[in-house]
Amino acid sequence: MSSETPNGGTPKPAIPPPAKKDPALNISQRGDRLYTDNGLHKWFAISSLLLFVFTVWMIVDDYNREWRRYQRGFTRLSVLQTELDRQAAAGAIDVAAVNALSAEIEAARVRIAENAATLSEVESRLEALNDEFYSTNQAYLFARAEYDVERYDYEEAVANDPENAEPLRVIAENRLADINQNLEDVERLQIAIEETTTELDSYIGERDRLSSERDGLVAEATQLEAAIVTLDPGLIRTSIRNAPILDFMNPSETVNQIQLQNLHYDAPFLQVPRVDRCTTCHLGINDAAKDEWQQPFTAHPRLDVFVGADSPHPMDGFGCTTCHAGLDRAVEFSRAGHVPDNAEQQAAWEDQYGWYLDHFLETPMLPMDRIEASCLKCHTGAGDVPEAPALNMGRDLIRTYGCFGCHNMPGYEEVRRVGPDLTTIGGKLDPEWVKKWLADPRAFKSEARMPKFWFNSNNGGPEFEARNNAEITAITEYLFSRSQDDPLPAAAPAGGDVGRGQALVESVGCLGCHAVGPIPDDPARTQHRRRFGYNLASQGSKTSADWLYNWVRDPRAVWHDTNMPDMRLTDAEAADVAAYLVSLTNPEWEAEAFPELDEAALDEVTLEFLRTGSTGIQAQEALAEMTLEEKIMTTGEGLVARYGCFGCHVIEGFETAQPIGTELTQPGSKLLNQFDFGFLDIEHTRTEWYAAKMADPRIFDVDRVKRPEELLRMPDFGFDEEQVGAIVMILTGLVKDQVTPDMRNDLTADIEAGRGLVAQRNCRGCHEIEGAGGDIRSTIADQGLWPPLLNTQGAKTQPMWLHSFLQEPGEETLRPWLSARMPTFYLDQAEATVLGKYFSAIDNAPYPFIDTAIATTDESLTAGRELFELAQCNLCHPAGDQMPDRDAADLAPDLGLAAERLRPEWVEDWILDPQAIAPGTRMPAFYIDGVSQLPGILDGDTPGQLEAFRDHLFLTIGNGERAEDN
Amino acid sequence: MSQLKDLLSNLSPAKLGEAIQKSQIYRSVFRVGVPVSDRKRMLVMLGNVFLHLHPVKVRKSGIRLRFTWCMGGITFFLFLVLTFTGLLLMFYYRPTIEYAYVDIIDLREQVPLGIMREIHRWGAHAMVISVWLHMFRVFMTGSYKPPREFNWGVGVILLVLTLLLSFTGYLLPWDQLAMWAITVGSNMARATPFAGYEGPGANLLTLGENIPLISSTSDARFALLGGTRVGEMALLRFYVLHCVGLPLVAGFLMAVHFWRIRRDGGISGPL
Amino acid sequence: METIKDIINTLTAPEILITLAAILLFVSARYRHLFYTNKVALILFPAMFVFMAISMFDEDFYLIVTKPDNVPIVGMLFLIPFFTWLSMREAVRNDKRTEEGAPLIEKxxxxxxxxxxxxxxxxxxxxxxxxxxxxxxxxxxxxxPLEESANPAATPNPSKAPWYFLGLQEMLVYFDPWLAGVVFPGLIIVGLMAIPYIDTNPKGNGYYTFKERSWEIMTFLFGFLILWVLLVILGTFLRGPNWNFFGPYEYWDTHKLEALVNVDLSDYFWVRLLGMGRPDNILVRESVGFLVVLGYFLVPPMLLAKTIFKRFYENLGPARYHIMVFLLLCMASLPIKMVLRWLFNLKYIIGIPEYFFNI
Amino acid sequence: MNSQRALGLALALTLAAAGCGGGGDEFSLPEGAGSGGAAPTGPAYDPATATASIAGSILFEGDAPEMPPIQMSADPYCLDAGAGTREEAVMVTDDAKLRNTMVFIRSGHDTGLFYAPPAEPVVLDQEGCRYIPHVFTMMMNQDITFRNSDNTLHNIHAFPMVNMQINVGQAIQGMETTDSFTIAEGPFAIRCDVHRWMNSFTAVFDHPFHTTSGDTGDYAINVPPGAYEVVAWHERYGEMTGSVTVAAGETAEMSFTYSEPAE
Missing domain, CATH: 1.20.5 (Single alpha-helices involved in coiled-coils or other helix-helix interfaces)
Incomplete structure (x- = not known):
């Protein structure tokens, strides 16, 4: 026990007695120790080493995050770029000038050296003065402090102890005298210092001025050099700043974040402010100069619209994930929710970043072709969103195909049913046509908008044929039996000419909303707005000339609720158009006949309806007692309810029926487990489900065994891939994320309402508004004949004029050269106001009261007349009674109307650069880059000339109001 | 000069060490000194508040891994690890439904050494397993037999506490995994006889004819969750239990457990 | 390969898996000299490892095994058998030494x-x-693991309790929540704490042995390994959407259905046996069930006390004896109910859903 | 997770080195980052290498359609100044060659070179209420000077599809305005909106190998030796293409023949 060895060694055990037992059991026989110290040390050494390694590994693993690599790379590139800039700046330095200055500086220096003795004398004098100033000034300041105390003592005594106040006053006043003396000394010294400094400057001032001038020449290069040092202060300093633990102080590598209190990461049932850390890696996102840098440093491609501080969606206000989605707080590539745009990118990402799709991410980023869906979070109205063509197409499709008829959708609550009124079907169509139409609308015309309910993927088999025909017959007979036919207001006059009719249809503007047959693609612009009205193909096989005549002559007389505006056709023109439309027939269609009704099949369907609410046996008995007529009526009514025909059409008895489709208020946030994917082998995502559903609404019945009445009922609209994509975009974009109203302050209700009305009336079929639309232009070869662009409409026209024009566009002919005409939309006061407000709001123009009084001078009016003559405006523009000697087609708008129609300030902008406001306009520019091409008048002063133009236009030609001189 | 030489010669590591060991400060802290002799080794065990949980001498078999599997010690050490990492995590975690989840994301994405969460979680799982295995070993060696009956009982409670600690902690990340695991787990409380509103006998507990005493807002599950579903109150309750309540109880019982091991004859062995 | 997978998928069905495991437990205990040896371990554990490794190539297996929260159970898959084997090996060695008259290893x-x-x-x-x-x-x-943020509206399928409670959740298949979730867990705790007081066997205190306490050990192993650990593993790896069984190589298809054709004992008695309708009075309707349950808890203790548990009865005295038998009967009720379910589709022995009282 | 990689690093790196060493070396600046703006993408083209030549005539088969006189009544000045002017769409010389046809190289030239635009501007004159020349070609970034030799208001309205439209009014006789097109694009029209009959056609190229058949109906283009796709374009008859290979110092003959299409 007493044997001690240094180093904590083991006391040598007695030699173990020979093992008595199975040695495999390894029973220790050595005295009072089980393990040897060396053995334990060995184990301890190994485990400690392991622990050290693992600890280092842990810290390295924790520290070495992906984003650091990007930040280092960005710093490196920034240094390289700054160095390149510096070289460029250095190269741009005017070396000769620098050398010349250097020489002058040298000369100045020589002169200074010559006066060294004097200079040093002045300098030492200045130094002495400064010393003296310091002590004198200090004495003054101290005296002031003492005085403040004494004054307080006196004031306090006056208030509380008036008898003893007097001595204190004396003390304070004495002090004040001292202070004034001190102040004088100080000021004297200040003057002396100033003088001496000036004296000194006379010796060395020139040198200093020259030096700073030379510094100015090389300033840019010098600054860039300093910037490089700031960016890269050397490996050691950077390393210390960013070392683990030390990096809590002021690291150069750090997680950047944008905190958005008002935009939420939308967790279920609660809202957490977003913290976007995207800029941790996307470091150049807000720097236009980095537009060609490689990812992740690339600048946002549209800094004018997004991210940029001056854009409508600045980064600090909106962040990134508000639009792009993804996990706001993540700083690792895959976890952030990046989603590749295509298979190639996916392969590249997997290779480069080890990309995987995080299935636990509720909102992975939107691929680029679906990013527009995010606009819907704030742009909640039903109108178009600028710069989002696919989204707008989706909205147009929803509006024209009337999805909201069967599905409750936000924004469409007030929109009327999209289909024609079927309460007067008997006066328009014949039953045979309707049956064939229901069986396959697109066989009648490929552009048919009516979806197909029968003969689809889940009811198209031969076993369904008799049943489908029975259903179609029942519905048709039911509708016609309920029809109340009013006689048509007038009969078509004879003598309608097909050729003239065609010319009219192609010129007056019908093609802004309608097309005849398939619409050819136009790379220059979209054409979907020309699907707003029904396609006119095969029209002759559908309706009679009488009906068409009444329709085009005055649509509202035939159907008061129609969207079709009045084209103000004369009776003869209407007859021509009707003749033309009647000539558009579909002979193949007319040749086919609809099959006879199979009563057994009808019985089967009728029985389904009879069975609801009663037993099978009762239903059988009831069926046996019914006549064919009764069966058809029962079945027809039941089918209208089952297929929800009333969602799009007015059908008597179903005016207040509830829509039959799934509610679509937040389809973009619908939980994945609420989708029935059936046995369809597609990726289980919302997007894929919607895409499959839109491409074939019955697809999820594949391989399912169902009774006929259990089959999916949504009809097939025959959407092509692009249309499917556009609708899916809307569906996935309608998410539950709530955006607080103050985040939408630029997006006023006026704009939303206006955009909604513009979409509802399809204004963009003819006009370009907010940079989009004008689909009709594809049918007009001559740009000069295009309907006007309304891009600056709000700034251009006076509210009162616009208001009355919108309501009565036929009153005056603004553009005599156009054959297309602005139709009468029967806008009511409220609608005209909505449009007026909208146009004013997008241009930030005042509304509705504006001051059109013009302050001018007589010189300006004279100059205006001269300019007007020099520029020969009258060559094209009628101006009051001055009519140009030209064809009407070559005329420009009548300037006589300007005073009551246009806003004065707009006229100046317009004359300055017409192409900027209306690209393609015939109006020539007389100012190139703001420089007048009309010298000689007002000395070529551009603003003056523009005012002169305006004044002439409003006051001389028009009868505008001249402001009182003041 | 020579004094300086003496001083320098005293600066050799060995001498320096000796000097330090002789100093009053050292001796006041380490009463015994380096335990190189068996006597000192015993004194160390007696003099150290932590080490004196152990006896001075133990049975050889009692320190064999083959015999003890070291599971009890591992369990205790994991408890310490969890206390330490849990403390660090509390700095970054806010038990509200707004922030619970995003704080966990921050721990993953941004907090330096956020790996503490991994250590905490995996340590907790490991502790559940090690406590089972400890019980398994104690049973297989018959170590619950007299005089250790009571300590076995304490151990069973500690096992239950371990499971409850893990269960309460499971909710805190506030993700789907957490919420639904706790929902499933706590739904069973709904079926507590008499005390759960879907438990047998609950609808016998009425005042008069039809005023039920036990409803979905007054039953065992409601008491556990502070609501009718796993929500904000449940999160707070579980957080407080997880961080304060259960660890205190477990710590107290552990003290009893360890003390009774000593009192009942140390690590068990054949009598 | 697919055939092997199919075979394994079939073998892991709960009824087969639990039966096989029980058989393995008892057979290995019977032939412990052969089974709990180093040689077997050297084959068994590497084989398990290789089996896991190869199985990882199966996508469905990989998915479920690598789920982060399942990692501890994968560890347990190796740890529990290993320590069972280790303790039994030590026990076998000690028993052998005792037989030879040599002192215990520990001793x-x-x-x-x-x-x-x-x-x-x-x-x-x-x-x-x-x-x-x-x-x-x-x-x-x-x-x-960190999944999407909690959403009370989105119930994941399957929703699982934390893994260490999956044994209880698995019991829900056979018992109502009040039993599986409240009474049984309570009894487990009470039963565990009661062990030292009802196990009065003085032998085997402080050392590994099987022979001297084979009854206690087998009961414990059955309870711990089969009725707890195995059910946890089953609940973790083999229970998918709707708590349906899925083999380890099977895709978790949410549409998979299992026919619900279980019937109560009262149905068996009144409808199938007597061919009459079920009585309206609940007590009459369930009288058979009450008799069975009462009989289950009353008759066996008496019978056993006279027969194979005679020695226990004498050693323990009536109080301890009855507590022990009650706990044992409770424990045995789980496998009994399992077998009844597998063989007869028996749903409840007593079924009074009106009062949530179902056994 | 880069855990596996980090394991390797763990032993080798001290904390500071691990934290602060290089990294980010895989990134590089975009090409042309140093020059600050659009820059020549390749070495400059040396006109001296154009030792070969492609030449030929634009032939016209059949009777030339008679061009109608222009009705200039819209502007009294033009009635005088442009009296007797006929439309200029199809103008055939006496030896049956088609005037005012563009000829240019579509492919075959070295696109890797930078072709500098000529320093001297193209001049488009307005005289007698018509454009002179009627057809011309130019290079991108080459200046184009519009001149109004008439004593009336003209506007020069160019209708390119890719470039920005130009619409300049020239009210004063002798006025000159200079502009340019910055992107290469195929033939487009220049019109006067005041005098709707006035038109001219041009095309903008990113290389100098283009010309017109001018007044004679003949053309010649100097090119470096090589194989080329040659295109002729006429405002009414459209485009014709041909292939030609030419060696140094040689002249390849390449003629095109147009005719009035059958009605």
């Missing part, structure tokens, strides 16, 4: 006491360090 060393410092303290330190290494490595390599 031989018991006399020798060693200093706690350094032998115990040092080894504890090493264990701490190694465990830290393990934890750190584990934490670096496998990130802690």
């Amino acid at each position: 031989e060393e018991t006399a020798d006491k060693v200093l706690t410092w350094p032998d115990l303290v040092y080894t504890e330190l090493i264990a701490i360090v190694l465990l830290t290494v393990l934890l750190v490595g584990w934490s670096i390599l496998i990130p802690a």
